[in-house]
Amino acid sequence: MEFKTLQVQIADGIAVVTLNRPPVNAQNAELRSDVIECFDTLSDMAEVACIVITGSGKTFSAGADIRERPNLAEKPGAYGRHNRLTRECHYAMVECSKPIIAAINGPALGAGFGLVMGADIWVASENAYVSMPEINVGLAGGVTYLQKYFSQSRARRMFYTGMQVSAQELYRLGLVEACLPPDELMPYAMGIAREIASKSPVALRLAKEAARMTLSMPQREAYRYEQGNTVALSKTEDAREAQMAFLEKRAPVYKGR
Structure with a gap:
């Protein structure tokens, strides 16, 4: 599989999907379309047992590409199509038939955190953090899944303020399997993936x-x-x-x- 915004490597039953839209893997329509196609395809591939998703560089994903938003309100139906694509990008992961491990190699913001929440298992590097910062640009992100993973107080504080939650705090809360030095992140995630791939x-x-x-x-x-x-x-x-x-x-x- 070849995509403009993703790198995909498959070996020994494991697919590694790397978000690759420098400098911070911001999500535009093309990246979201690539994610949908990629996970729909991997879902049907018998040679793939487990998937690891991570980001290139030092950022998992900075979320939505804000440069696409100013023009959305100008054309009837544009925002509806944008929102539908955003939802389906998340659900392509949620509904994928293969277990997915998120190797969070750096900040995962807004829709970037949305991709993490589409995965089954989370592992984070020590320099990673998550947030829903949409309130800082006059918008409101997704509180639905925040309230699934966090307490009401923490979820709403994050939603109302754009508060950042560090990898160390995610580990304390039991939301990630490990909080590791950056060079240990992928080996740890791949270890879990190999264990999963060994099953029926x-x-x-x-x-x-x-x-x-x-x-x-x-x-x-x-x-x-x-x-x-x-x-x-x-x-x-x-x-x-x-x-x-x-x-x-x-x-x-x-x-x-």
Whole structure:
């Protein structure tokens, strides 16, 4: 896959997606379209088991490219299309069938933090921080997902003030798996990715689906849904192979069926 604003490398079942729009990976319409196409494609690629997303340079993403905004109000429908593209950029990650690790290599602001929140697992470098700074340019960003991850007080303080939350604070709050020196970030993220990629592809697909779907289900129905997945998985070749490998004390060889 080749994109103007992304670099994609695939090896050993892991796709590394790097936002690459210097100097700060600000998100314009082209980058968002590339993200949608990229994650839709990776979602269907059997050779990809796990995805790591990070940013080039010292910034994960500075958020929306403010240079696109002044002209949006001048043409009927332009803002609607802009907002739809922004939403779908986030949901292309949320709905991707493969687990996604965000390796937050620097500031993730506004829509940049939105991409992080589209990932399943977060890892941060010590120089990273997140914020929703839209209030500082007379706008209002997304509080919906802030209130999912943070307490009401912290989420609304961030939303009303543009407050920055450091990687160290994210780790204290249990929102990132690790807070690491910059040169240790990708090795750590890749270690998690390799562990995930070693699992049954069909089990991973249903695990990712369950993690997403059960968030909006009543608890009883969510539990039944998960049990249904377990029954379906118990009938797969991969499940039989995993159980035989356990008994024979060897590594399983999965076929994805």
